[in-house]
Amino acid sequence: MTQVLGFLATNPLLALVLIMAVGLALGKVRIFGLSLGAAAVLFVAIALSTANPEITVPPLLFQMGLAMFVYAIGLSAGERFFAEFKDRGWKLNLFLILLLMALVALAWGLVTIFHLKHTTGAGMFAGALSSTPGMAAIVSMVRGTTPELAAEPVIGYSLAYPGGVLGAILVAAIGAKVFKVDHRADARKEGLLPGPLLTQGIRIRPGLSGTLGELSQLTGVQIIATRIVKDEKHHELAEPSDPIRPGEVIVINGTRENIDCASEILGEQVDVEIDGTDLLYQRFTVSSSAVAGHAIKDLNTTSRGFLISRLRRGDSDVVPSQDAVLNYSDRVLVVAPEHMMDRIRGFLGDSERRLAEVDLLSFALGLTLGLLVGAIPIPLPGGNVLNLGFGGGPIVVGLILGALQRSGPIQWQLPYHANRTISTLGLVLFLAGVGTTAGAGFRSALTDPESLKFIAVGFIITVASALVCGLAGRWILHLTWDESMGVAAGMTTNPAIISYLNGQTGTELATRGYATVYPSAMIGKIIACQVLLILLT
Template structure:
């Protein structure tokens, strides 16, 4: 066994691959429908590294592996959440205030309990960093041997408790008010007064669109434009959520026994992939598909179907439902790109420059009265830049985003690298923690801190702010500032983009507050 562990010590890439392989395999095992997912990589690394330490074999991965994984993860998480982040921020400021208050309460708890046990300020600060699973906070506390032991002692409980809280969020959380409804199409016969298509769309909050119009059942259908008027006796195909479609039927007529989508002689339909870079960040109306007699009625982003309105922004990798004359479908596909390669295009230019700018932003010193200066750090800096680039989509001719599929792949790759590194770092300290005379005191202190933060955030978000369960899972992961929890939440929630959004909403504030409080605790 010692010889094998020695091989891993000499060959860190082999050790890294082994950790990832074993961890992902364990993560796929489910008990009663619950599995650890990629978070199992973290625990695999802790156990294997601690095993090596027990026989005096140092199993450590190079720090650059962890840093690379962290910035890849943070930047692409920002890209995924960016399109929705800034719109949500206007109404989600309560979450930012809540996470700051809850982390402060956790810091007060760790100080009071640690002081009662007679722990030094340095040990208390390190225990706080471990309880909230935040390595930059450990560095802010000084990173001394005493602080590091406190960090390692409290770390594992902090990770496990928040995994439990994320599970509870999915199982018992509030229904999500923003859950996308399925999209259906229905042919309606108009029985009321004449009404404009644009007016109808506006009345229903742009949650509907129209794909086909026939003035007589015997005639082939034609495309529908916003400038057209629906007249008594017309047949029109409406596309939208069932509740909105039903409301429209009650307003203008009744369900027709005719199905205009069945006649594909004059108007055909097909899913086409948006892969041409020039359309990234553009709106549906910018395509000007009416010149081909074509229209986009819905789009599929990830695993979610959305109604396509003229103002819907496009992202690379979107699969759009196009309704067009059969002879024009090829030209429309050429305009949009329709390349499967577009789904896997990583946009290396945006990735490279974006991460570089994010790292630079993370280094900028921010004056803090009484504490000197503070910087966001690599993770928060790249996350912020990713959010901005994901939101704007393009700068002139330069595309700043990437397809959702590509971003999710890079996110998971970066996550696995970081978790493997973080696990080896924590695992190398576990034995020192257990041989420390203050191990029980630090465990209790860290557990109290972790409980206040995890349970407090869950309680306030669920019962006071009434946050939906999917977003709550992301908020809890962001509060902990540990990628393992986001990975676990994504595995449980099917990579729902609202998870990444919740994570991004609170992560920067949680990171900054934890670093500040670690410095305060070490100075008391």
């Protein structure tokens, strides 16, 4: 065994791939209905490097992994992040700031009560909240002292980091069982997992006015008119500019709940035969660079002879608004005459091969901007300087570019599957690399009882943070449990935790909470770690 460990220490690439393979395999194992997912890679890396601390992964690799992961998260969450900030995002970020202040006070009290070394205790606080930039900021504050003192924050960080991951995961798993969380029902209630979409004929009641494009505003629910029924065999496209005509029969698309709500306002439901008419439904995949990144209203589809009645992104099928922006790999259901279908296919692209040829130039440009933003020095009182680093800069830029969608000819968004693949690869690279940095600290903890204090205190801070997020999220902020745990994961800014949550829930609720608070948490923890060290010294 010693020879195998020595061989891996001299072959870091082989060690990296082995850690990834074993970790991903163990992550699929379910115990009591739970699995770690990609987070298992972290624990495999810690175990292997504890057995031989010389097994390491070059920092450049896991730094790149983290940058790729958070940038991809930012791209996918950017549009929703800015759309929701004015309604609920500011509340979550204010809550996060108050929680950070409370955690600093808790850490100061625990370090004082247990008579822990101040510099090691500050590093432990960074590890408990999984803040690598925070730990680096502490190291920069004590730089210029003895080498032993400068190493203490790193030791504290490495001791608390694994518990910082495991504690949050345990709170999420146990809380889901205690509160009997129905992940899919919660996501459906929040509009992130809509029910099946149906078509329904409606005979417009007298007294209504406006246009067919205003039906959602008129009824208060998301529906879309797709057809105007002339007779059993002849239907016309329902253009958004067409007026609402009392007595006319239209066909609308929506969930059963939305259709029933809309019919109470619009008129009676009637049976309409769709098959055999002169309009067809057909699915196409968006792969054209001329379409991706544009809102449906800007594409003026009715002038091209078709309407988009449904939009499928990932596993969610929704009725799109005219403001909805189409992305690469979106599957759209169009309504059009049969003879127009080939022309529509050419316009939208509908090419799997084109989607496989991912534009890595835009990805590289965006990631470069993110890393440059992360390198910008931000002066603090007392002569200290912080920066967002390779984790904070890319997600901030990713959120902005994800909301912009495109800049002139540059399409920032990635195809759905490419985004998921890149983010997962980046995640496991980061987990494998950062896990190997904790081995030496864990090895010493096995022989030094004092180290167990740092592990225990760090675990308490982690659990307290996750519990407050979960309970306050449910009872004060009125969030679902999954989104509350997404906020807890965002507080830690730890990819392993959000990866676990996404794997367990199978919805986007946790990601919504994670992306909403991640940028503020990244910056806030850097400041909090430095404030704690100042308070302790």
